[in-house]
Amino acid sequence: MNQRQTVDERGGAGRPGKNGDGAERHEEIHRSISDAIIEHRLRPGARLREDALAEVFGISRTGIRKILQRLALEQLVTLTPRRGASVTRPTADEAKDVFDARQMVECGLIPEIARRITDDDLHELRDMARRERQALKSGEQSTAIRLSADFHARLARIAGNATLADFVERLCSRSSLILAVYGNPGHLGCESHDHDDLIVYLEAGNGERAQAFMGRHLKAIEASLSIVEEEAEAPDLHRIFSD
Amino acid sequence: MNQRQTVDERGGAGRPGKNGDGAERHEEIHRSISDAIIEHRLRPGARLREDALAEVFGISRTGIRKILQRLALEQLVTLTPRRGASVTRPTADEAKDVFDARQMVECGLIPEIARRITDDDLHELRDMARRERQALKSGEQSTAIRLSADFHARLARIAGNATLADFVERLCSRSSLILAVYGNPGHLGCESHDHDDLIVYLEAGNGERAQAFMGRHLKAIEASLSIVEEEAEAPDLHRIFSD
């Protein structure tokens, strides 16, 4: 970029046009696909054909490829050379890594969050928790799952560290995938009242209890998974037929 | 240009196994650019024109764009719509975020690292630290900077959590950029003997001391920066001429 140089003195504030309209479109498509994955409307393993996506969203394959690559770097889709894209199917190891990482980062952020949280934050968090409960009650699992991930991401952002907040957001997205593969139907992710309890601790300024609670909360989610190595691909024939 | 004038005989069975070379080639180019940025051979703000890169590496702009996008997601380059790519110039806020994140994650990983570290790991780390010292002594700053980042990344990987290790690796890359902008010449990043000291603590199985040392180590790097908001873009004329 240009560090010095004229800043285009004409008007300064007057951005002529929404110069990024194409980019915004891409952003929108990215969100569409991302949401569909997080909400389990696209299950792990589902193939994402470029042609089909291009037709659905009305752009050419070039743009789709760009979006798929971004999704791949976010580890929501897997790009197999010459085979195309599919929704990532997290392994058991990855699941463990993700939850360990969440344990470290989300708990580590709580003290700073407790220090900086404002009334507006509390209000918004309560609203998100309420909508999540409501979605759960009315059986909209997809919405509830996304709202749960949103809650954790929004919470992390309060700490004021954009880098860590982005990281947590991605971890939450991946957690959604993990729930889709290893979660038990009926018992999805966060307990319905956990988030509300967490808000109470934060509102009381009790960072330590909030931190401990977040730790238990994440452990509870992880414990609710049935992590069994599916071994669907490349079964070990030697081991199976060794005797 | 480099049109492959291969025969159109698509049934030709005798294709030499160049199946994955394209992807590997891209990986290689990514590494090349990434290293150049981390080693400060490409300074923050440097423009990266697609045509030029395409010509240098002998592929078309399509491949270059893919790589630039990946670098953008890693926050090593900044993609400005309609303006192209340039090496990211981290802001002071970003610098603080990155070092806070490193403090949390790298220190948080130390206990597990101390638990799992093997003799092979120690050997390799010692070798990296030695090469880093050597590079410093012989004035090869670029190499030293990269080796320092590699050391931290390699250390993090010992903990066995790929997700967190990848995160640390990216944080270290960004730290290199931060050093390029805010670092004082002559005093670059890690002290020459710090890494060796850390190895000693780890070898002794003294996780607590290692953890404390890592904390001081990172704080020292951060403290050595002259983080002054450059304010290069959009200087606040009102403030400057207010009196």
Added chain:
DNA sequence: TGCGCGATCATTGTATACATATCGGCGGCC
């Protein structure tokens, strides 16, 4: 002589065409 304005150019954004690799089916051969 300085400034506004318009044309040209350079560079990116997007789409499309072509080459290539993989997958599934089918026929021949053993």
Added chain:
DNA sequence: GGCCGCCGATATGTATACAATGATCGCGCA
């Protein structure tokens, strides 16, 4: 009758062509 190998279909990887946009620079006018 079953297995191996060929072949077409499908989808991806890559390059190139075209379009759009912002920057640069020269020119005319006050």
